[in-house]
Amino acid sequence: MFGPTIQGEGPSAGRPAVFVRLGACNLACAWCDTAYTWDGDRYDLSRELQIRSTGDVAREVLALRPSLVVLTGGEPALQSREAARLARAITDGGSAIELETSGTVPLGALANAVRLVVTSPKLSSSAVLDRARLRWGVLAEIAALPHAVFKFVVQSPTDLREADEIVARLGLSPGRVWLMPEATHAAALADGLRALAPHAVSRGWSLSSRLQVAVWGDERGR
Template identity: 40%
Template sequence: MTTLESIVNGPTTDDAELWLIVAECFGVEVPTFQGEGPSCGHPALFIRLSRCNLTCAKCDTKYTWDWSQFDPRKESTRRSVADLVSWGTSSPVELVVITGGEPLIQQPRLVPLVRKLLAAGKRVEFETNGTIAPLPELIVEGVRFNVSPKLASFGVKEAKSLVPAALEAFAASERAAFKFVASTVADLDRIAELADAHRLAPVWVMPEGTTAEEITATTRVLADAVAARHWRFTTRLHVIAFADARGR
């Protein structure tokens, strides 16, 4: 099995030979939209990369990293940059979301992909856990980062999931929104501490839940407290619309 080190440090000189480890691509054959954050409701194409550097207990895409439950040979494939560009530009949809897993594990190989998508008139959003600072080549017009730092309540040790230098790099880029998953008002207190400590803005809060009923219930728990802090609120529209179906 290919190691993360070989992905990051492998040769990147010839775009025709560049490849990424991909879990799935969707939004061309069956249209969908971005379900979370600043672009919620916008038509979107998704390139979901495989592998993650965290092991969050409440992760809803464990098929990108949890090989105790999933077979990586079945759940991931190598796809070339050229192939991904061809796929993405086959649709008139403007927004391409690059997600994971943790996509920035593979970011040296993402630079040529992003450049070609931007040249084709696309805009790109990264969904990232915020533990890996973005390369300068990705901090460009047409690219945004939806940074989702993971709290202890998400089933991960914050000593691993919160990397101050990386968070501050995203904040300094002025191309990031900080989207926190929350289930309790206590989570909001922790988010406020992190936002103040690392100057994270704008802050978005997303209710935890993998069903429409859970999202509605958590929204009602959090709504007043989020509004009182003058933060932004996002739902999980794809869960409400498509019952969290994979590939939607």
């Protein structure tokens, strides 16, 4: 858990928020900036991760009286049942909660336990095998949720073409789509935003910055 800080990305960018980052991921994206949640080769996961009860986590989060809680990972849907219980406890406690997911694991009860599902399908630049990163059945289920939006991390023209294909195949309206550059420092972020802006404008999609990178660079826990 970390915060209060700001949500740096997507539809809620700029809002004050507390983050709950869940451990474990089913993918291994080349540019992952939270590999300490899943990569036991590079990190000591016995030190990085803690096993906590949902009640404990909810109490600790709600004590901060956040208006927004972001449930992220890793891949939170790998712990769907527990994450749904946590999300409901946080909602009952008076805070809004949104989920960040790669859209590769069925959301189950988690789908309707949050007020917003921000899905980031992984594109070619992630270097993850297509069949692992594009689970069309899961993506279609998420696309059918009225409170789901899609945020594409774009690093190359190939990524952008793929984003177009995914949006077309899922029948997403422009208002549900965000483009965001891959970047871990402010200069690269500015370059990426400049490169992506015309593409977002021409498609009627939203452009997302990464405010946490602009303000804090790649500092962890921001």
